[in-house]
Amino acid sequence: MSNPQDRLHQPTLTTHGIQPENQETPISFLSTNAMSSELFFKRNHFSYPTLTYSNYWLPINGLVSTPKVFSLQEIVKLPSKTIKVALECAGNKRSLFEPKTFGDQWGKGAISQGFWTGVPLTTLLEATGMNANAKEILFEGYDKGKRTDLNNEYSYSRSLPLEKALDPDTIIAYEYNSQPIPFKHGYPLRLIVPNWYGMASVKWIKQISLISSEFKGPYQSVDYVYYPNKENDSGAFPVTTVNVNSTIQQPVDRDIMNTGTHVIKGIAWTGTGKISKVEVSTDQGETWFDAFHEPPNGSYGWSSWTFEWSVYEPGEYTLMSKATDSFGRTQPLEPFWNRKGYGYHAIDQVHVKIE
């Protein structure tokens, strides 16, 4: 009764599916500087895999000079790096598309961030060597199962082109926020690919293979492809780099508020360069003001931003946020509709009523 715990407000993940488990971050209610693994969104294609720590090895094979099988002990002894990365599901904000698309109806919370520690993939490849005809690096996860549209069982597997795989910040991670990666987020080893949508960051890595051709697995040639047309596949192209984007965290949509001064707060992020500007409109896009945003700090995390809004006239208002990055990319007013609902990054909107 007098236990103060009783009165704590604890947001938890919002569930979209349990078999497999898909849950999003309560993004509006985060204190953005402390993003615990409990609040990290979960996006699974299959049931959780079965694997045993005692038996865990990481093979690197295919077009290498010397195929190797690394033990976890070997990997954690190698020079590591820790990088702050925001991972965004390609389906983040899918529920905002009109017409609606099929698949989990993610709100604005299929994005999370924290500190990942691991070994650059390049470090491991220096040990195995690479053949000259290697074109892609293929990552296979322990998670596997059937798809509704195909008959066979598939492992979750995706490849990276060589230049992305060899980026010094593409790491084989074993810690999240200085702790072993939680099982549901890829323990013991997870690929982390900064700047790409989350589907690239393969969990529970089973093996890494160097290959000479373009990998065509279903999570690369069927899913995680932008299909601009509802009825056919013309114009299709792969989902890779994260779009420049922003989200208003507070207020939340359809809030009822007082006249007076309110802090509008949110986050902005991009897969190219750094966030250079965040603008806010409180009149449905007629006029825009610069919001205060965190300076670029060399990380792959999001920038938090705030804007002080004084409002004295009761009525209904549309608040908008628009981010721009150092490559000049900016959020469009209209989303780029695509059949599977990926990469939503239109200007963010929240409607409020002032009383």
Add this chain to the structure above:
Amino acid sequence: MSNPQDRLHQPTLTTHGIQPENQETPISFLSTNAMSSELFFKRNHFSYPTLTYSNYWLPINGLVSTPKVFSLQEIVKLPSKTIKVALECAGNKRSLFEPKTFGDQWGKGAISQGFWTGVPLTTLLEATGMNANAKEILFEGYDKGKRTDLNNEYSYSRSLPLEKALDPDTIIAYEYNSQPIPFKHGYPLRLIVPNWYGMASVKWIKQISLISSEFKGPYQSVDYVYYPNKENDSGAFPVTTVNVNSTIQQPVDRDIMNTGTHVIKGIAWTGTGKISKVEVSTDQGETWFDAFHEPPNGSYGWSSWTFEWSVYEPGEYTLMSKATDSFGRTQPLEPFWNRKGYGYHAIDQVHVKIE
């Protein structure tokens, strides 16, 4: 790693607000026969109140023969009853209204059920007696605070007309599922008003007063009123009895499924009589089939229902559910739009894609 707990799928509440705390039940992912208090939706108007168990007394005053102050010990010694009640927030499904209304955007999970144990209010009133001019019974909660539209501080208070207050199943509850009511759900004493929307079931009861006039507090004369018009208050009438309603729990909206046989499952409930029929359509309302539903069992809980659907033609389908109760009330195709977004009970819809 090999801890099987790691692989449990645990849906949790979906957060709409934390100050005050408003969270909904993950209704699609419930095993409906075991509804723990952890999954019970939370709907608060204010911060949680401060009250101390050691000091707790329940005064009943106003138009009574003998005002009394009951101790908890006295109350739990009185003859009790246990009733299964589904409590539904008046704002359940608010997010489905078009045009959208302001306030928390509840999905389909602002409804929960379980077993409430307590003393019929009539038992306590037999001890105090009632004056002939008593017209309503007023319940004040310990929760209080300011509203955006008014200047003073208000306690959360609501009245019941005498005939509803004296219903033998209107109880002063002290247990939920055979345990003390969790603090966030109204400990130590909560009013339970079966068949009315949840706003009537006042939590953290501070006092009960018998009054001779119609109570006009803001949670009765401003909020929890149906306003059929956007621009003015004409035609307004109070929110009381729960509408006949149903929800498809599985599949969830925008699911992608295989051809074959699927079980469509859901719940149906009403504030008048019993659920007498649940119908399902898989062709957007062209044809309807009876679903199998639990027989009426004398409780105020929901009826679970299932329908086996065999589908062999790939494509997009709209699944619908429609409940009818023993008073002949049935769900309309179009919702009754009202400015504050209460009592949504249109035929439920889920869109799926068959591959």
